[in-house]
Amino acid sequence: MNMKKQTITLALFLSLCLSAWAQKEYKIMKPAGKLILNLHGALIEGYDGNEIIFTSQRAPEEEDERAKGLQALSSSGFIDNTGMGISVTEKGQDVEVNLIGNNKRGEALRIRVPKQVALVFNNNKSIFTDTLHIKNMQGEIEVSTSYNNVVLETNSGPMNIKTVYRDVEATFENNVKGPISIISVYGHVDVALPEATKANLTLGTSYGKLYAAEDFNIAMTPKVEEKSDEASAVEAAPPRSISVGEGRTAMVIPSAPSAPAAVSLGGLEAITVTGFSYRSGEQESIEGTINGGGIDLILKSTYKNVYLRTP
Numbered sequence: 001m002n003m004k005k006q007t008i009t010l011a012l013f014l015s016l017c018l019s020a021w022a023q024k025e026y027k028i029m030k031p032a033g034k035l036i037l038n039l040h041g042a043l044i045e046g047y048d049g050n051e052i053i054f055t056s057q058r059a060p061e062e063e064d065e066r067a068k069g070l071q072a073l074s075s076s077g078f079i080d081n082t083g084m085g086i087s088v089t090e091k092g093q094d095v096e097v098n099l100i101g102n103n104k105r106g107e108a109l110r111i112r113v114p115k116q117v118a119l120v121f122n123n124n125k126s127i128f129t130d131t132l133h134i135k136n137m138q139g140e141i142e143v144s145t146s147y148n149n150v151v152l153e154t155n156s157g158p159m160n161i162k163t164v165y166r167d168v169e170a171t172f173e174n175n176v177k178g179p180i181s182i183i184s185v186y187g188h189v190d191v192a193l194p195e196a197t198k199a200n201l202t203l204g205t206s207y208g209k210l211y212a213a214e215d216f217n218i219a220m221t222p223k224v225e226e227k228s229d230e231a232s233a234v235e236a237a238p239p240r241s242i243s244v245g246e247g248r249t250a251m252v253i254p255s256a257p258s259a260p261a262a263v264s265l266g267g268l269e270a271i272t273v274t275g276f277s278y279r280s281g282e283q284e285s286i287e288g289t290i291n292g293g294g295i296d297l298i299l300k301s302t303y304k305n306v307y308l309r310t311p
Contacts (some may be wrong), residue, residue: 007276025052026082033093034118035111039086040099041123041130041148041249046137046155053112054094056084074101084109084262115139123148124164149187157295163187167304171311172197178295188304192311201308203286208305210284215310220288 015024028083031050064115072080078087080100087098107232113119118139121132134141135153143150143161150163152170157177161168167187176197182189188208193199195215205211212218299306 024056024082024084026084027051027087028090028095030090030095031114032116033095034120035041035113036094036096036120036122037111038096038098039109039123040126040128041109041132043110043133043135044119044121044137045110045112045135046117046139047112049112049114049190052114052117053110054082054088054097054235055112056085057108073099075236076100109174113137118142121145152182165203173311176295178265178297180295182299183298183300184304185302186304188307189299189301190307190309191299192309193297195310196291197297198291199289199297200293200295201286201288201290201307202296202298202300204284204298204300205304205306205310207282207303208284208301210286210306212308216248216287216290216308218286218290219292220286 030052035052036054037044044130067217075245076098078098078100080087082088085100087100087202089096115136115138117137119134119137119141121143122145123129123132127147129145129147131151132143132145132148133151133153134155135145137155141152141155141157141159143159145162145166146164147166148163149166150161150168152159152161152168152184154171154173157172157180159180159182161170161182163183164185165187166184167190168182168184169190170182171192172194174194174196176194178199182191193216201218299308
């Protein structure tokens with residue numbers, strides 16, 4: 001009998017815990033148009049339907065007795081009309097979603113979207129981020145973020161993806177539509193593409209390396225280097241040595257009349273005298289075609305590697 005009571009008590013306790021973490025849902029009818037997201041991150045999944053469905057698994061907030069009868073305000077000017085810490089508003093053919101307050105608890109937000117809806121994601125201010133995961137979308141995708149890792153899974157494109165500090169990983173299946181541009185400054189770019197894809201390919205990195213599967217058999221476009229009269233004049237002018245202090249010398253390399261001179265300290269590093277901009281290493285850039293050419297495909301990372309593989 002005692003065992004039965006303990007079992008019932010445990011079941012009630014688990015039920016209360018699950019209800020405390022109950023899933024919230026918000027729907028809006030939108031079979032087409034554009035979804036604009038200004039969020040920390042989300043799992044966005046395309047499906048065959050007519051509604052945009054937001055779901056969130058949130059821990060219950062501690063009730064503030066003093067706040068009863070009052071409405072939470074945000075300096076953004078948006079109001080939580082979903083109960084999930086986000087504001088969802090319609091603007092013509094667009095649906096705009098904004099985060100309310102600082103909302104740093106990191107609850108998982110899942111958004112199911114009709115496949116044909118265009119998607120725009122922006123997060124260039126907050127360092128409190130979740131992974132941005134987008135899958136099964138057939139509409140246009142545009143992403144601009146600083147701190148989100150970006151995962152793209154079985155989307156068809158076209159797309160324009162830009163991130164500053166994090167990585168981008170993408171997997172494509174058949175029926176890929178271009179143009180596709182995926183760029184990261186400090187993160188790597190890793191893309192899996194069907195071997196039969198027809199594409200005009202551009203790969204680039206300034207400080208990393210470029211890798212591609214042999215299956216693609218990339219037909220590289222030969223580089224043509226053109227020298228202007230100004231460039232020839234610069235080459236003809238000899239460099240000169242100057243002192244930069246502490247017993248060090250540098251070579252001043254003459255440049256075009258309209259450009260500042262560059263100071264070479266040896267090795268690969270160079271410093272532009274005006275502005276003190278630094279450059280190191282030698283840029284790797286490849287242009288070519290896959291299977292005779294087709295969609296425009298641009299994959300670049302400034303400081304890390306670029307990988308092009310088959311799924």
